[in-house]
Amino acid sequence: MAKKRQKKQQQNFFPFIKWFWILFGTGVLSVVLIFLLASWGVFGEMPTFERLENPETNLATEFISSDGETLGKLYLDDNRTWVDYETLPQNIVDALVATEDARYYEHSGIDARGFARALAYLGTKGGASTISQQLARQLFVGVRSRNLFEAVTQKIKEWVIATRLERNYTKEEIIAMYLNIYDFGYAADGIRSASRIYFGKEPNELRTEESAVLIGMLKNSSLYNPIRREELVFNRRNTVLGQMAKYGYISEKEKDSLQTLEMKINFNPESHREGLATYFRMYLQRWLNNWVKDNPKPNGEKWNIYLDGLKVYTTVDSRMQRNAEEAVQEHMSNLQAKFFHQNTPQRNPTAPFLDISRGAIDTIMERAMKASPRWRVLKREGLSEKEIEATFHEKTEMTVFDWNSDSYEKDTIMTPMDSIRYYKTFLRTSMMSMEPQTGHVKAWVGGVDYKHFQYDNVYQGARQAGSLFKPFVYAAAIDQLRYSPCFTLPDNQYSIEPGKHGNMEAWQPKNSDGEYSGEDMTLKNALANSVNTITAQLIDRVGPGAVVSLAKNMGITKDVPAVPSIALGVADVSVYDMVGAFGTYANQGVYVKPVMVTRIEDKNGSVLYEYTPETKDVLSKEVAYAMVNLLEGVTQSGSGARLRHSGAKETTVYKEIITGYPYELTNPIAGKTGTTQNQSDGWFMGMVPNLVTGVWVGGENRSIHFSSITYGQGAAMALPIWALYMKKNYADEEIGVSKDEFEAPEEMSINIDCSKVKEEVKVDTEDDLDDLDF
Structure with a gap:
C-alpha cells in the first residue's frame, strides 16, 4: 500500500520535473540562440574579426621636441595618443580593477556573480559591466539607448563582443585599450591626454591619488570633472582610494593618508590655439599638408594628419622654446605699456597711427574690415556689402586680448570695427x-x-x-x-x-x-x-x-x-x-x-x-x-x-x-x-x-x-x-x-x-x- 502511494506521488511530481527541465532547457537554448542571433548581426551590425584585431581609433598627430617633450598635437575630434600597458603606472591599473571590476582576472568577459547581484538588487549595489564590456561599448556599441528593447539588445551585444575581446587580447591589452579609448573631457581623449591636461605630466609619473582622480572620472567624465565639480570629484577620488584599500592594493594607513591630501589639479588645456610653440605647430600643420600630397601610404591612400597617429620629430627644444616665449612676453608687455603711454588721445589724436592722413587711416581700416573672417563668413551667407558693413558698427560681446589680465584676455562690449582698431594698437613681434x-x-x-x-x-x-x-x-x-x-x-x-x-x-x-x-x-x-x-x-x-x-x-x-x-x-x-x-x-x-x-x-x-x-x-x-x-x-x-x-x-x-x-x-x-x-x-x-x-x-x-x-x-x-x-x-x-x-680659421x-x-x-x-x- 505504501509502495503504491509513493509511486503515485512520484507520478504526480513527474509533470513538474518534466516542465522544469523543459523550461530550463528552453531558457538555456533561448540564451544560446539570443547570443547566436546577436553574433550573426540580427540585433545590429557586429564587428568582424578584422575589426576586433584592429579596432578603429582616431589617433592625433604628435609633435615631439628634440628633448623628447610633446609640443602639441593635431586632431579633429580625438586628441588621443596611444600608450602601451608597460608604460602605465601600476597604481592606475590597481585603481581601475578595484573600482570597476574586482574579479577582472577571474572571468572571461562576463562576471556572473556581478550580474546576479545586479539582478537581485536591481543595480543599487553596483552594476555588472566588466572592463571588457565597457571597452566593447566604447568601441563598437555606443551610447546606451533609452528604449528598453534596444538597451537589452545593446547589453547582449556587449556580452558577445566582450567574450570575443577576451579571446583576441590579453587582460593587459584590454586594460590598455580601455584607458586609451576613454574620453575624459576637455579634449582629453585617452589616459595620456588626460594625464597631461589635468596634471601636466606623463601617465607613468602619476601618483596614486592622481590616478584615483582619473579612474573616478570613468563613472561619468562629464559629471565627475575636476574643473567643474571639484568637491564631487574629491569625494569620488576618496571612494576609489577606499576600493583600493578594500581589495588590498593599498593599506588602510595609506588610504587614510591619501584621502586627506588636497586634490591638486594642474590644468593644461591642449588645443590648437594654446600651449607651447603654437605658431610653430601651425607652421608644421601647413608643412605636413604639403608633405602628405607627395608621400602617400603604401596602398596609395593619403595620410590623414588628424587621425592616423603620426609622430613628427622636430628640431625645437622645449626648454629653449619656453625661454623664448617667456622673453617675448616679459619684454613686449613692458614695451606695449610705453607705446600706450605715447598713444593716448591727448598725445596722438590718430592713435595708433602716426604721420598719415585721416583718409589713409580710413583706407587701412576698410581694407582690414574686408579681410576679416567676419566679412568672409557673412559674404558666404549672401549678405550685401552694405549689410555686412552695417554689422561692423553694431556693439557685441566679445573676448579680446589684454596684457594686464592674468589670462591675457578680457570680456568687453564693442563694435567689430572698434575691435579692429583696438588690435592694431598692439605691437607685433617674431x-x-x-x-x-x-x-x-x-x-x-x-x-x-x-x-x-x-x-x-x-x-x-x-x-x-x-x-x-x-x-x-x-x-x-x-x-x-x-x-x-x-x-x-x-x-x-x-x-x-x-x-x-x-x-x-x-x-x-x-x-x-x-x-x-x-x-x-x-x-x-x-x-x-x-x-x-x-x-x-x-x-x-x-x-x-x-x-x-x-x-x-x-x-x-x-x-x-x-x-x-x-x-x-x-x-x-x-x-x-x-x-x-x-x-x-x-x-x-x-x-x-x-x-x-x-x-x-x-x-x-x-x-x-x-x-x-x-x-x-x-x-x-x-x-x-x-x-x-x-x-x-x-x-x-x-x-x-x-x-x-x-x-x-x-x-x-x-x-x-x-x-x-x-x-x-x-x-x-x-x-x-x-x-x-x-x-x-x-x-x-x-x-x-x-x-x-x-x-x-x-x-x-x-x-x-x-x-x-x-x-x-x-x-x-x-x-x-x-x-x-x-x-x-x-x-x-x-x-x-x-x-x-x-672658431677662427687655421690660416687668416x-x-x-x-x-x-x-x-x-x-x-x-x-x-x-x-x-x-x-
Whole structure:
C-alpha cells in the first residue's frame, strides 16, 4: 500500500520535473540562440574579426621636441595618443580593477556573480559591466539607448563582443585599450591626454591619488570633472582610494593618508590655439599638408594628419622654446605699456597711427574690415556689402586680448570695427633661433599670442630690414674687394649719380643723426655705429648686383631689387630668411637651410621621412670670420653694447644714453641691430658660436610706430628679447648654449687686428681700384 502511494506521488511530481527541465532547457537554448542571433548581426551590425584585431581609433598627430617633450598635437575630434600597458603606472591599473571590476582576472568577459547581484538588487549595489564590456561599448556599441528593447539588445551585444575581446587580447591589452579609448573631457581623449591636461605630466609619473582622480572620472567624465565639480570629484577620488584599500592594493594607513591630501589639479588645456610653440605647430600643420600630397601610404591612400597617429620629430627644444616665449612676453608687455603711454588721445589724436592722413587711416581700416573672417563668413551667407558693413558698427560681446589680465584676455562690449582698431594698437613681434652648424631651429615665436594674433611673423611676415641688411654689403666688399674690417673710408656726405647701378635719381643717404664726422673710419667702427655714408660707398664700389647675389646665396628668398638703396635695408625680408643667412657667418661661410622636422613615423614606429640637410658653400672661412669680427664690434662698442651694461648707471654709448638694461653678458657675441624709417621696424640679430637668433618688433602697419628713436630703435624694441632669452638659456647649463670664442680659421690672411691699421690700404676714389692688385 505504501509502495503504491509513493509511486503515485512520484507520478504526480513527474509533470513538474518534466516542465522544469523543459523550461530550463528552453531558457538555456533561448540564451544560446539570443547570443547566436546577436553574433550573426540580427540585433545590429557586429564587428568582424578584422575589426576586433584592429579596432578603429582616431589617433592625433604628435609633435615631439628634440628633448623628447610633446609640443602639441593635431586632431579633429580625438586628441588621443596611444600608450602601451608597460608604460602605465601600476597604481592606475590597481585603481581601475578595484573600482570597476574586482574579479577582472577571474572571468572571461562576463562576471556572473556581478550580474546576479545586479539582478537581485536591481543595480543599487553596483552594476555588472566588466572592463571588457565597457571597452566593447566604447568601441563598437555606443551610447546606451533609452528604449528598453534596444538597451537589452545593446547589453547582449556587449556580452558577445566582450567574450570575443577576451579571446583576441590579453587582460593587459584590454586594460590598455580601455584607458586609451576613454574620453575624459576637455579634449582629453585617452589616459595620456588626460594625464597631461589635468596634471601636466606623463601617465607613468602619476601618483596614486592622481590616478584615483582619473579612474573616478570613468563613472561619468562629464559629471565627475575636476574643473567643474571639484568637491564631487574629491569625494569620488576618496571612494576609489577606499576600493583600493578594500581589495588590498593599498593599506588602510595609506588610504587614510591619501584621502586627506588636497586634490591638486594642474590644468593644461591642449588645443590648437594654446600651449607651447603654437605658431610653430601651425607652421608644421601647413608643412605636413604639403608633405602628405607627395608621400602617400603604401596602398596609395593619403595620410590623414588628424587621425592616423603620426609622430613628427622636430628640431625645437622645449626648454629653449619656453625661454623664448617667456622673453617675448616679459619684454613686449613692458614695451606695449610705453607705446600706450605715447598713444593716448591727448598725445596722438590718430592713435595708433602716426604721420598719415585721416583718409589713409580710413583706407587701412576698410581694407582690414574686408579681410576679416567676419566679412568672409557673412559674404558666404549672401549678405550685401552694405549689410555686412552695417554689422561692423553694431556693439557685441566679445573676448579680446589684454596684457594686464592674468589670462591675457578680457570680456568687453564693442563694435567689430572698434575691435579692429583696438588690435592694431598692439605691437607685433617674431623670433627664431637656430643652430648654425645643423640648421636645426631651436625656438620659433611668431607673435605675442596665437589665440588672438594668428599671423606668423617668423615665416609669413616680411618687413624692411633697415641696417640689418648692411652686413650683406660689407660681406660682398670683403669677399670681392678683399677689404678687411680695418679698411678705412671717410665719413663724408656721399652721392651716387643718376643712372649708375640702375637708379633713376641721385642717391645721397644721410646718417641717422644727420651729421658727418669727416674722419676716416674703419669698416668695423662704421658697422658698429651703423654709418650710412660708409655703407653707401661700399655698395657703390662692389655694385648692388653682387650684394643681391650674395644675399640670395645666403637664403634670402624675397625679391631684392639691385639698386643702391638696398644697402640701407629698403627690401622686405623675413625673420626665417635672416636667421638662416646670418647662420652662414657663424658656420664658417657655409649656408645651411633651416630645418624644422628631422623624422616622421607612423603609429607603429615605421619611419616615413628623414630629412636631408641642404647646404651651400657661400663664403670662405676667412671672409666669414672677418664678418663675425665686424659683428662682434657691434656688441663691443656699437648699438648692441647695452648687452654688456649692468643697468646700474647711465652710460653714453652709440650717441645715446643707455639705462635699465641689466644684462651683463660678458661672453663673445656677434650681432646687428636694425631700425627702419620712422621707427616702423626694430630688429636685432645675435650670434654665439652654436646659436643664431633673430628678433623683429613692429606694428601691424608701418604707420603704427613709436614717435621717437628712444624706444623705436632695434636696440630698444628687439634686442632686449634676445638678451632675456639668452640669459634664460645660460641659466640652464644642460641646454648647452656656448659662451666660447668663435672658431677662427687655421690660416687668416685678412687682417682683423686694427692696431696694425698701417698695413691697410685706403682707397679714396673708385679709379684707384684699378691700381690695386687684390
